[in-house]
């Protein structure tokens with residue numbers, strides 16, 4: 278049987294606050310789960326402005342039913358959220374409610390310039406799970422900073438190999454245990470870089486597949 282859990286309501290509230298929503302904005306959620314967060318977004322923005330993608334068909338069906346019963350006609354797409362949902366792009370906000378170590382470039386492409394992508398970050402920078410908040414520039418480059426603590430189950434397809442987590446922790450120790458606020462991430466069509474203090478000081482780089 279498919280399982281999915283809702284995230285802690287206070288964490289959801291914090292994430293929604295970090296989205297800095299305004300009336301009329303369109304949001305793409307990755308990881309529908311129970312549909313609880315999608316319902317909150319629909320309450321704030323109107324169901325027609327929320328699209329949510331869930332990879333597990335059974336979980337998606339259940340969430341669709343729950344959302345319908347509570348009166349929120351959110352579009353729930355069954356599919357891999359790493360592809361985003363191009364048919365309804367562009368979005369003002371993309372929120373992932375499963376952790377990632379790599380930002381799929383589809384999310385950047387499908388976000389308006391000036392838009393925000395919020396994603397719980399796997400432990401590749403700092404030993405604790407952190408929430409990364411990216412802003413998409415007019416040049417199609419997204420730049421992210423870490424804003425708070427957040428632990429989530431990983432996106433399917435983005436489970437962290439233990440050696441990657443260990444290497445990240447070692448790197449962090451060797452750098453003198455910098456505070457998470459000192460790190461940044463830059464995402465371009467070609468790949469992503471994680472840097473300390475400034476984009477010139479790259480600590481990890483990864484090319485797009």
Ligand SMILES: C[S@@+](CC[C@H](N)C(=O)[O-])C[C@H]1O[C@@H](n2cnc3c(N)ncnc32)[C@H](O)[C@@H]1O
Pocket residue numbers: 280281282283284307308309310311312313314315330331332333336356357358359374375429430431432433434
């Ligand atoms: C912590 S739950 C999300 C909680 C949800 N936002 C809520 O309000 O209940 C994470 C969800 O992400 C889904 N998921 C994992 N990988 C995914 C992917 N690649 N694309 C879409 N959904 C994914 C999981 O099946 C799970 O339902």
